């Protein structure tokens with residue numbers, strides 16, 4: 001299923017945070033959003049997963065306006081992993097993942113054996129089957145993140161919207177989660193802070209600064225030293241991974257202007 005974000009503007013608290021932004025994620029594609037802190041990535045994603053309404057423009061799934069769909073229909077197509085997602089209540093892990101089945105349940109809303117099987121498979125896919133009986137609040141940050149990804153998978157959506165899915169994960173789990181997201185074959189739109197992870201895993205990147213896209217395209221065409229200096233204020237060096245041959249980015253601070261000489 002294709003995602004089209006068309007001329008989207010988003011206002012929060014009377015301030016325009018996303019300006020006239022257009023991007024596309026093709027069916028089965030993994031599209032990354034990168035940009036400095038506060039550039040508007042989460043605001044854009046919140047509008048895509050319908051926590052915010054557009055001030056102008058639209059988000060379309062295979063051409064259909066997502067904000068015009070009823071909540072249940074939308075939730076059968078799109079699952080989200082918000083930043084700092086969670087709950088105040090100490091549900092068990094199995095109960096949290098079962099919430100992913102709600103859009104598929106009619107009538108009494110009671111989960112059947114088929115729903116339970118979907119949830120168990122989703123937990124197994126993220127390597128968290130052993131956590132099913134644990135209280136969600138007792139989990140580590142990384143364990144919580146995996147359970148929330150399982151909830152999104154249990155929703156059996158066509159599209160995944162992820163805001164920093166590798167937050168709280170150790171390096172092995174970061175690679176694992178991105179491989180899992182890739183293997184899901186869903187259309188994925190994700191914000192990522194780690195530019196090397198983004199470059200290796202995404203088909204295309206959009207760089208966002210001050211609520212606008214400033215560069216788009218295949219990762220290594222986009223992440224030039226000039227752009228990284230301009231947008232992130234860092235000096236970037238491209239090196240080759242000694243085993244895979246993939247381009248890797250190394251960073252240091254841009255040379256700082258010398259302080260004025262004291263008299």
Ligand SMILES: Nc1ncnc2c1ncn2[C@@H]1O[C@H](COP(=O)(O)OP(=O)(O)OP(=O)(O)O)[C@@H](O)[C@H]1O
Nearest residue numbers: 012013017035036037038039040041042043044083
């Ligand atoms: N509810 C709000 N009220 C006021 N300002 C907000 C609100 N939500 C976001 N902002 C501001 O909008 C800007 C964009 O925030 P957003 O969270 O979208 O950025 P981001 O690119 O996701 O940042 P990060 O990489 O730090 O997660 C920031 O300056 C933020 O402080």
